[in-house]
Amino acid sequence: MDQARGNPRITRRPLLLGMAASLSASGVARGQSGTASDWPSRPVVYINVFPPGAATDILSRIYCDRMSQLAGQQFVVENRSGAGGTVGQAAIAQAPADGYTLGLGSIASLAIAPSILPDLPYDPARDFTFISGIWKVPNLLFVNNDLPARTVPELIDLLKKSPGKYTYGSSGFGTSPHLSMEMFKQKAGLEILHVPYRGGAPAMLDLLAGRVQLMFDNMPTVISAAREGKVRALAVTSAERSKAAPEIPTMTEFLPGFEITSWGSLVGPAGIPAPVVERLSSLTRQALENAELRRFFEENGATTWWTKPKELAQFRTAQEKLFAEVIRTAGAKVP
Structure with a gap:
């Protein structure tokens, strides 16, 4: 991880x-x-x-x-x-x-x-x-609660309408959360600015504060915040839905072939x-x-x-x- x-x-x-x-x-x-x-x-x-x-x-x-x-x-x-x-x-x-x-x-x-x-x-x-x-462990795609997107298709539509307007955080350059977003950008044809951090925790703090609007992170880092309603979880990167949160869809349900564990x-x-x-x-x-x-x-x-x-x-x-x-x-x- x-x-x-x-x-x-x-x-x-x-x-x-x-x-x-x-x-x-x-x-x-x-x-x-x-x-x-x-x-x-x-x-x-x-x-x-x-x-x-x-x-x-x-x-x-x-x-x-x-x-x-x-x-x-x-x-x-x-x-x-x-x-x-x-x-x-x-x-x-x-x-x-x-x-x-x-x-x-x-x-x-x-x-x-x-x-x-x-x-x-x-x-x-x-x-x-x-x-x-x-x-x-899968990664989880989640967004700041102020972002007007509640599903992956809604997020893609929002990002396409305003290329370069939104920023995503990551636990660092070259990590699997970073590459998960790069794969998301490539498969959906998106333009989003990358802001790398020294780990998932400081990136999460900035997302909660609205300084970045979306990110992927390892599921154990963010699942509690999602359950508490602090962030909005949209999808997991595993091939199948997680037993920990079966209500959250997979990225493959929207973008076939999208899998990073x-x-x-x-x-x-x-x-x-x-x-x-x-x-x-x-x-x-x-x-x-x-x-x-x-x-x-x-x-x-x-x-x-x-x-x-x-x-x-x-x-x-x-x-x-x-x-x-x-x-x-x-x-x-x-x-």
Whole structure:
């Protein structure tokens, strides 16, 4: 899952969120390569490549809370945002390969960035240990309540009548919400100004204030605001309607072939010892089978997604090829 360019920084604002309320920031653990028998012997740092408050943060903290319980050591979430997730992704790639620094492998930084951002500070195929998928989630198209459009066809009609008048926010250049809007523009023949932010949360604040009028974002980030009537949800980007909100139509119902599903995975720096990878894979499978975690994911529009390490690596490669074509067709360019 998925933000904008800016000066790299570490953000440590706590997100008090039920199951994950006990998590707190700590320094990056350093140590020697571990084995399945002694790992983990101290807290594990999980780097979320996007800011607090975003869908990736909500889902990551619930996942890490469950992993903490299973592993007997705390999985501590650190937010390192910037450049569509590539700042945090680079930090993961450059960490010691001992199993004590892991993090989010996102669709934005591992599958989209290679085709849309120049001079990546890492090689997505070679610089990571791929461990498991964690979730899949659709994006949701929504608008400011003052915008006089209640359906996708009404929105298309409004935007076509005033090309260039309206602006859309995104969680950052090169994220799946950004490409969802680029695909929307390309398929519907629209002209809308892009305003990228350092994550979905600040973009949402500006949409609520009316400074941008529409956007896509990962469903867990926005579904609560939609249910509370703060924003107007128009469509989801999955092929089928979401179980979390079956009343919301899909984009494919209006624009055939429109489908983008965001995803998040567990990765670490290349070279993590195989026994540790196997242990992490097993713990992740147990975490994702937890009924409370699954219910929380589903209520927020996400589905659990466990994979074997090799399957995840192959999936990432296929996704990079897919989005290279989407980017070319949509005409998305680096600003």
